[in-house]
Amino acid sequence: MVKDWRLPDLCSTKTLHLASLLLLAPLAISLSGCSGLATVMHAVGVDQIPADYKGLRDSTVAVITLTDSSQYSNDVASRELSRFVGGILTKEVKGIQLVREDKIEQWRDVNGWDSLDFDTIGQEIGAEKVLGIEVANLRLREGSTLYRGRADVVINVIDAETGNVEYTRTLDEFTYPNVAGQYTSETTESKFRKLYLKMLAEEISRSFHPYDLTDRIAADSRIASQ
DSSP states (O other): OOOOOOOTGGGSHHHHHHHHHHHHHHHHHHHHTHHHHHHHHHHHTTTEEOOSOOTTTTOEEEEEEEOTTTTTSOOHHHHHHHHHHHHHHHHHSTTOEEOOHHHHHHHHHHHOSTTOOHHHHHHHTTOSEEEEEEEEEEEEESSSSEEEEEEEEEEEEEETTTOOEEEEEEEEEEEESSSSOEETTTSOHHHHHHHHHHHHHHHHHTTSSOEETTTTTTGGGGGGGO
């Protein structure tokens, strides 16, 4: 029997990054302590989590958000979330082209959302792929005096031509901030809704582009800047 000497795992980008880190870490620690190690990690890309799904690259994509209210009205939360996600993807995903929001809204005005079929709308508005974001149980308050957002989210990427679901991810009880909240005396519901949806958009978008390990850790600090 002929042995297969190929070692694909040892030649992977992630493994090479790790090897680089192991070689450079002693030097970084001796020179600068933990800060030096963090610098080396960033330089070789070990601190970057890779995208779960890379299929949005070089594609025409429609970002469509559905909420519990959007089938009955032009829901502001669904529009804002789509915009925030679209903005991040435009910046982070190479070659992506987004279908204009007004084109999606025009389709909705004519057809409604009652029997929405993601691949059908994708075909009719010229999208190659549809990023469908379904948000349920969205709530922004915890008690009468505290803003703290929660929602259940399902993310699907659908090939508009075939109707195949190419990627799925579920976020159960996505909560922001994770610790405590923001008192209603400190902000308005509109401002907090935008903040919550921006954080949700960042989490959704992380499925489609590499991101820094520390991004989630620092998330709660955004409250202080509001």
